[in-house]
Each structure stands twice: as structure tokens, then as C-alpha cells.
Amino acid sequence: xxxxxxxxxxxxxxxxxxxxxxxxxxxxxxxxxxxxxxxxxxxxxxxxxxxxxxxxxxxxxxxxxxxxxxxxxxxxxxxxxxxxxxxxxxxxxxxxxxxxxxxxxxxxxxxxxxxxxxxxxxxxxxxxxxxxxxxxxxxxxxxxxxxxxxxxxxxxxxxxxxxxxxxxxxxxxxxxxxxxxxxxxxxxxxxxxxxxxxxxxxxxxxxxxxxxxxxxxxxxxxxxxxxxxxxxxxxxxxxxxxxxxxxxxxxxxxxxxxxxxxxxxxxxxxxxxxxxxxxxxxxxxxxxxxxxxxxxxxxxxxxxxxxxxxxxxxxxxxxxxxxxxxxxxxxxxxxxxxxxxxxxxxxxxxxxxxxxxxxxxxxxxxxxxxxxxxxxxxxxxxxxxxxxxxxxxxxxxxxxxxxxxxxxxxxxxxxxxxxxxxxxxxxxxxxxxxxxxxxxxxxxxxxxxxxxxxxxxxxxxxxxxxxxxxxxxxxxxxxxxxxxxxxxxxxxxxxxxxxxxxxxxxxxxxxxxxxxxxxxxxxxxxxxxxxxxxxxxxxxxxxxxxxxxxxxxxxxxxxxxxxxxxxxxxxxxxxxxxxxxxxxxxxxxxxxxxxxxxxxxxxxxxxxxxxxxxxxxxxxxxxxxxxxxxxxxxxxxx
Numbered sequence: 001x002x003x004x005x006x007x008x009x010x011x012x013x014x015x016x017x018x019x020x021x022x023x024x025x026x027x028x029x030x031x032x033x034x035x036x037x038x039x040x041x042x043x044x045x046x047x048x049x050x051x052x053x054x055x056x057x058x059x060x061x062x063x064x065x066x067x068x069x070x071x072x073x074x075x076x077x078x079x080x081x082x083x084x085x086x087x088x089x090x091x092x093x094x095x096x097x098x099x100x101x102x103x104x105x106x107x108x109x110x111x112x113x114x115x116x117x118x119x120x121x122x123x124x125x126x127x128x129x130x131x132x133x134x135x136x137x138x139x140x141x142x143x144x145x146x147x148x149x150x151x152x153x154x155x156x157x158x159x160x161x162x163x164x165x166x167x168x169x170x171x172x173x174x175x176x177x178x179x180x181x182x183x184x185x186x187x188x189x190x191x192x193x194x195x196x197x198x199x200x201x202x203x204x205x206x207x208x209x210x211x212x213x214x215x216x217x218x219x220x221x222x223x224x225x226x227x228x229x230x231x232x233x234x235x236x237x238x239x240x241x242x243x244x245x246x247x248x249x250x251x252x253x254x255x256x257x258x259x260x261x262x263x264x265x266x267x268x269x270x271x272x273x274x275x276x277x278x279x280x281x282x283x284x285x286x287x288x289x290x291x292x293x294x295x296x297x298x299x300x301x302x303x304x305x306x307x308x309x310x311x312x313x314x315x316x317x318x319x320x321x322x323x324x325x326x327x328x329x330x331x332x333x334x335x336x337x338x339x340x341x342x343x344x345x346x347x348x349x350x351x352x353x354x355x356x357x358x359x360x361x362x363x364x365x366x367x368x369x370x371x372x373x374x375x376x377x378x379x380x381x382x383x384x385x386x387x388x389x390x391x392x393x394x395x396x397x398x399x400x401x402x403x404x405x406x407x408x409x410x411x412x413x414x415x416x417x418x419x420x421x422x423x424x425x426x427x428x429x430x431x432x433x434x435x436x437x438x439x440x441x442x443x444x445x446x447x448x449x450x451x452x453x454x455x456x457x458x459x460x461x462x463x464x465x466x467x468x469x470x471x472x473x474x475x476x477x478x479x480x481x482x483x484x485x486x487x488x489x490x491x492x493x494x495x496x497x498x499x500x501x502x503x504x505x506x507x508x509x510x511x512x513x514x515x516x517x518x519x520x521x522x523x524x525x526x527x528x529x530x531x532x533x534x535x536x537x538x539x540x541x542x543x544x545x546x547x548x549x550x551x552x553x554x555x556x557x558x559x560x561x562x563x564x565x566x567x568x569x570x571x572x573x574x575x576x577x578x579x580x581x582x583x584x585x586x587x588x589x590x591x592x593x594x595x596x597x598x599x600x601x602x603x604x605x606x607x608x609x610x611x612x613x614x615x616x617x618x619x620x621x622x623x624x625x626x627x628x629x630x631x632x633x634x635x636x637x638x
Contacts, residue, residue, distance in 0.1 A: 012056065012428040019049040019421065035456055036406045044414050048421035051498070055489035056426070065492035066119040075114050079131045082107045086138045095146025095531070096139075096520040105507040107135055108242050112503035115235045116483070116495075128234045129221065136241040136250075137214045139511075143251040143519040144206050147531035149540075151519045152252030153560055156567035158187065163201050166191045179365060182358035185296040186255040205253055212261045213250040217241040219264035224477045226271055227427075227437060228484040236480035239419075239506065243476075244412060244513035245468035251519055252530070259300025260469050262293045266304060267473060270311065270343070274436040277338050290347050294354045298365060299466045301351050303447065308344040310443035314435055315340055337435055401526045411509030415502055416472060419479025420444055426485040427478070437481075440474050447471045465515075521600070528600050528612070530560055536593055539633035544569045546628075547635070549589070555635070557591035558601035559610065579604040581611075584619045589627075592620040592634045 023046035029038045067075070082103060089100055111131050118128075143151060150156060158180075165174030166187055175181055186209070193204040217237040224233035240246055249257045266289040273282050294301050318337045358365035424444070427437040451467040487495055512522045521527035532540070544565060549555045551573035556562075562575035569575075578585040580603035592615075595601060600612045621636035628635035 010429055011433070012425045013053065015428050016049040016052050016425050019045050019425075023049070033456055036410055037452060038456070040410065040414055041417065044418050045421060048418045049425070051486075051490075052422050052425040055486055055494075056429070058489060060488055061491060064487055065117060065496050067114070067117045069122075072114075072118055072122045075110055076127055076131060079107050079110055079114075080134065082110075083131075083134050083138050086135075086142065090138075090142035090146055093146075096142050096517070098522050100142065100520075101511045101517065101522055104135070104139055104242075105511040108238070108507035108511065109503045111135065111238050112235065112499065112507065115231060115238060116487070116499040116503075118231075123231060125230045125234055129218070129237065132217060132234065132238045132241050133215060136217060139242065139247060140210065140214050140250040141206070143247075143531075144210055144253075147519050148534040148537040149532050149564075150202065150205075150253075151531045152248075152254065153530065153563050153567065154254045155252055156564050157570070158254055159190070159201055159205065160568045161570045162187045163190050163194075163205075167194060167201065177359065179298070179358055180255070182354060182365075183255065183295050183297060185292060186258045189258065209253045209257050209261075210250065213246075213253070213257050216246075216261050216264055219261075219268050220473055220476055223264075223268045223271055223473070224480040226275060227440075227477060228480040232480040232484040232487075235483060236476040239416065239479060240472055240476040242507065242510050242516075243416075243469070243472045244409070244510050244516035245465070246472060247510075247516040248518055249469050255297040256300060256466050256469075259293060259297035262289055262296060263300055263304060263307075263470055264473055265289055266293065267307065270307065270340075271436045271440070274311065274338055274340065274439060275434065277336070286343065287346070290343075290350060294350050298355070298358070299463050300470070301354075303467060303470045305344075305347050305351060306446055306450065307439075307443050308340065308347045310446055311340040311435075311439045312344045313442050314438035317438060318433075318435055340439075398526070400523065405514060405523060405526060408509055409513045409515070412506050412513060413468070415506045415509070416475045416479055419482045419502070420475040421482075422486065423478035423480065423482030425482075427481055440478055444471065444474045444478060447474065524598070525600055525614070526612070528560060528602060529595065532561075532564070533632065535630050535632035536561070536595070539593070539628070539630055539635075540565055540568055542630075543591070543628060543633075543635060544574075549574045553588065555589045555591050556585060556587040557593070558596050558603055560602070561591070561593060561595075577602065577604045577610065578620070579606060580613055580615055580619070581606045584622055588638050590620050590624065590636045592617050592636065594632050596620065 023042040026038075026042040026045075086100060086103055086107075089103065090096060093100060111128070114131075115128055150159060162175045162178065162180060162184075165176060166172065166184075168174050172181060172184055172188075175184065175187065180187065189208055190201060190205050193199070193208040194201045197204055197207065199207065217240045220240040221233045221237035224236035228236070246260075249260055266286065269282060269286050269289065273286065290304065293304050315337055352366065355365040424441045427433060427441060447467060448471060451464045451471055455464050483499070486498065490498070510516060514521065514523075514527050517527070519529070519531040521529055540561075543555070547555065554574055554576040555565075556576050556578035557565075559577050562577055565575040566572050575591075578587060578590055583606075585603075597614060597616050599614075601614070602610050603613050603615075604610050617634055621634060624636035624638050626634060627637045
């Protein structure tokens with residue numbers, strides 16, 4: 001009798017109970033690690049598991065709360081009018097800013113409210129998607145067009161050196177010796193767009209990769225619609241569209257951006273194949289997307305490999321007889337398991353082939369990855385508790401920088417994690433598990449480990465910042481499933497509370513997050529700005545062309561200005577970070593810009609570290625003579 005009772009516990013319920021136990025066991029990690037996620041993930045895990053247990057074990061809800069008729073008709077107009085207002089506001093401000101973000105967060109909240117509470121008879125998926133796309137376009141292009149030049153760091157070398165090199169030489173030889181010779185799809189795409197449209201390379205980049213990133217949330221919608229109701233598939237697209245790391249790769253347009261678009265298309269095709277089986281057209285499309293991703297970006301390609309590996313693990317799990325019996329009762333429909341091992345093997349072989357031909361200094365990319373990863377483990381602090389706990393004590397900042405900003409930066413992720421856990425538990429229910437669902441659950445877990453765990457120990461060779469946008473796609477789909485089921489199982493009051501908290505906190509957290517506002521930080525004196533004014537761009541072009549400097553005698557300024565100057569020029573050592581600590585900089589040639597007085601410039605310290613420190617022209621230039629001055633940027637020489 002007792003054994004039968006245990007056997008009747010579904011995998012979803014069992015997983016929720018395990019999650020509660022895990023949340024309790026993770027709590028003591030606060031004694032060893034001080035990262036904000038160590039303190040916040042266990043409570044989120046516990047709340048998600050508890051909500052699932054309460055909702056799944058209750059009777060289905062007959063009716064749900066909906067918006068009044070006047071709100072159903074008024075809110076779309078409010079969103080479209082507000083989006084138009086954002087365009088005017090960005091023109092007035094010369095880009096984005098705190099007021100822009102506040103309005104964006106409010107409009108995003110209204111979109112989420114419509115998705116959740118519009119009655120079925122008035123639901124228009126097309127109208128909701130149009131609002132999502134319109135808001136996403138304005139958010140992205142206000143950042144792109146509101147900045148002179150480009151936003152970010154790496155884009156400068158990709159555009160100024162590689163794309164311009166291809167256009168000048170008429171072939172890949174113009175890229176010179178770089179790893180991207182074996183992954184040139186991004187550069188060829190932008191160069192082709194430049195030639196076909198007769199636009200400048202900058203505008204061609206915005207009109208090709210920029211537009212693709214603006215509509216990429218449609219791929220998330222199509223993927224989520226295969227597992228959830230269309231209403232909540234729009235919810236997934238809306239959440240993905242304003243996510244911080246999705247926005248950053250929509251304004252910092254580099255190969256990661258194109259890799260993300262290709263990955264989203266590949267995810268959709270892969271889910272479809274697992275649900276309906278492989279057809280020749282689908283196989284050809286999947287292979288084409290694999291090849292495109294391999295020729296676009298190495299990190300994106302590795303994430304693709306993780307996805308296929310998750311698919312293989314899901315197939316093995318469902319084919320295991322004992323596990324299959326737990327997921328299926330006698331009256332449950334049988335599950336069709338489609339083999340995906342071939343795709344995993346092909347992807348692995350393709351990447352090994354491409355990476356073995358990819359140059360990385362004097363090694364191939366494959367050899368370099370092994371050497372760098374192995375060498376970094378010993379220096380990561382992986383086995384040293386003092387490094388993990390003492391890192392936060394190395395430099396004390398303000399309450400805003402140490403507490404408020406990190407909380408804002410992680411709020412969106414934590415809410416997506418909440419939705420992912422709820423959605424995963426529902427998908428593990430006896431009647432709902434299938435191969436594609438299990439693949440997404442495994443992929444989310446593995447990608448989260450790669451993204452979150454290594455940085456806790458100082459290991460960043462997997463470039464975790466590049467993973468989040470890919471992880472968010474899987475999490476958004478699982479979150480859509482979770483809210484879809486909560487709408488059926490929760491009382492109207494509970495559902496309204498959960499949706500409103502999610503809509504308000506997620507919109508505010510993602511829109512104001514540090515990574516989503518690199519072009520115009522919401523906290524200007526705490527976060528570095530990675531965009532430039534027209535006068536800063538003019539100075540960049542003039543100084544690179546008219547000055548002579550090298551690694552032995554560089555020009556010193558702040559980061560990221562020096563990094564952009566080096567990448568714009570193609571010489572990595574012509575410009576260096578000035579040492580501005582207790583005393584004025586003791587350098588022969590310094591470069592001052594007004595941002596160093598009002599913003600959050602990064603300078604080197606006397607002990608070789610770096611910090612944010614404001615300065616002024618008197619401290620930076622001292623008694624040096626003025627070699628160049630355009631009113632915003634000043635070159636000072638001894």
C-alpha cells in the first residue's frame with residue numbers, strides 16, 4: 001500500500017519536493033559565497049516549488065479575472081501612443097535615458113497585463129505581437145541611432161577593421177590574421193548589405209543585423225506556441241524582447257547578435273523535429289542553420305552543441321524503460337521518441353572540423369581553448385574559499401553600487417528563473433512530458449550551470465555574458481508554459497498577484513539593468529557608458545589619424561575610450577588606461593573628455609587594479625600643453 005502511494009507521486013510533484021529540499025540545502029552557501037545569486041536563488045526555488053504544489057493539487061479554476069471592456073480597447077492605443085512618445089523623447093534627449101526607461105517599463109507592464117487578462121473573445125495575438133515588436137524596435141533603435149558611431153567595444157574592431165577591410169580588399173583577405181577568418185558570416189553579411197543598399201557600413205549593420213535582432217522575438221513566440229497557448233507564447237516573446245542581455249546584443253551588434261538569431265531559428269526547428277519527426281526539408285534546414293552558426297561565432301556554436309547534447313540526454317532518458325514507466329501510466333498516450341543523436345554527432349564533428357582550421361595565434365582554436373581553460377582553473381580560486389568570500393571586500397562602494405544596482409540587474413533573471421521552474425515542473429507532469437519539453441528542461445539546466453557556476457569561482461573562460469541571451473530563450477518558453485498552467489490552476493486573485501508582480505518587477509528590472517543600458521546608463525555615475533557623443537567621435541577620428549603613439553609611449557585616457565580608440569585604429573597598444581588614484585596622472589600624454597568629470601570613467605590604480613573615479617581637466621592635463629581641443633575632448637602633451 002505504501003509502495004503504491006509512492007508510485008502515484010508524479011515526476012512533477014517529486015521534483016518540486018526535491019526542489020524544496022535543495023533550496024534548504026543551498027541556504028548555507030551564504031557562509032562561503034557572497035554573490036547575490038547565492039542569496040536569492042534558494043528563496044526563488046522554494047517559492048516556485050510551493051506555488052506549483054499548491055496549484056497543481058487544487059481543482060481546476062473555472063473562470064479567470066479579465067480586464068474590463070474599456071481597458072481592452074484603450075490599452076493598445078495607450079501602448080502605441082506611448083511608443084510614439086518614446087520616439088519623440090529619444091529625439092529630445094538625443095538618445096535614451098532614465099525618463100526613457102521609466103516610460104518603457106510602464107509600457108512593457110501594460111503589454112504583459114493585456115496578454116494575461118484580455119478575455120478570450122477579445123484576444124488578438126497579432127495585435128499583441130505588434131505591440132511587442134513596436135516597443136522592441138523603438139527601444140533598440142533609440143539606442144543605436146541616438147549614439148554616434150557604435151555602442152560597445154568589440155563592434156569597433158569588427159566594423160572598423162574586418163568589415164571595412166573586406167570592402168576595401170573585395171575579399172576575406174582584408175580581414176587580416178584573425179580568428180574570424182574561419183567564422184566570417186557576420187562580416188560578409190554586413191559587407192553585402194553595404195554594397196547592396198549603398199548605405200554606410202554603420203547603417204547597413206543597423207538595417208541588417210539590427211533589424212533581425214528586433215524581430216527575433218517572433219522566433220521565440222513560434223517556439224513557445226508549440227508548447228503553450230498562443231496567449232502565453234506572446235508572453236514569452238514579450239519577456240524575451242525586453243530582456244537585458246537580448247537588448248544589449250541588439251545595440252552592441254557583433255557576431256554574437258547574428259549567432260543568437262540563427263540559434264533561435266535552430267531551436268524552433270529542433271523542437272519541431274522532436275515533436276513531429278524529421279522530414280527532408282526540416283533536416284536540410286537544420287543542417288544549414290548548424291553550418292551558419294559554425295561560421296558565425298564560436299561561443300554560439302558551443303551553445304548549439306549544448307542544446308543538441310540536451311536533446312540526446314532527453315532521448316536517452318525517455319528510452320530508458322524504468323524511467324519511461326514512471327512518466328507514463330497505462331491510460332496515458334504513448335510518447336513518440338525521435339532520434340536526435342545524429343544531429344548531435346554531426347554538430348560535434350562540424351565544430352571540430354571548423355575549429356581545427358580556425359587560427360588562434362600560433363595554435364588552432366581547439367588547442368587554444370584547452371590550454372586557456374586548463375591554465376585558468378588553477379588561477380580561478382576554485383579551491384580557495386578566501387578568494388570567493390573576500391572578493392566583495394576588496395573594494396567597498398556606495399549602497400547604490402553595492403546593493404541597489406546588483407538587485408536591479410538580477411531581478412529579471414530571478415523572475416525568469418521562477419517561471420522556468422514552474423513551467424518545468426508542469427512539463428514533468430505525467431500527462432505532459434514529451435521529448436521536446438524534456439530537451440528544453442535539460443538545456444535550461446545545463447546552460448544555467450555553464451552561465452552561473454564558473455563565475456562564482458572566478459572562472460570566466462566560457463564567457464558567461466554571451467550565454468544569457470541564449471539561455472533566456474529557453475527560459476522564456478518554459479515560463480510561458482508555467483503561466484499557461486497557472487492561469488488554469490490558480491485562483492484569479494493569486495494569478496493576478498503573480499502576473500502583476502512579474503510584470504512590474506520584470507519590466508523595471510530588465511529595462512533599467514546595467515547591461516541593457518550600456519549606451520546611456522540609468523545610473524550615470526556608477527555604470528560605464530559604452531557609447532560616444534559626436535564630439536567624442538570627431539576627436540577619435542582626428543587623434544587616431546594625426547598622432548603618433550605606440551606601446552612604448554601610449555596616449556593615456558579612460559576606459560572604455562582607450563579600448564575603442566585601439567580597436568578603431570587596429571593597433572591594440574597605442575592607447576592605455578591612465579593611472580588616476582590619489583595623485584594626478586604622471587604620463588607624458590593624456591586625453592581628457594568631459595565624461596571623465598560627469599560620468600563613470602574607469603582608470604588604473606597605483607596597485608595595478610582599476611576603478612571608477614571622476615576627474616577634471618585640471619587634474620588630467622596639469623601643466624601640459626594643449627595639443628587638441630574640440631570643446632569636449634582635450635589632448636594634453638608635455
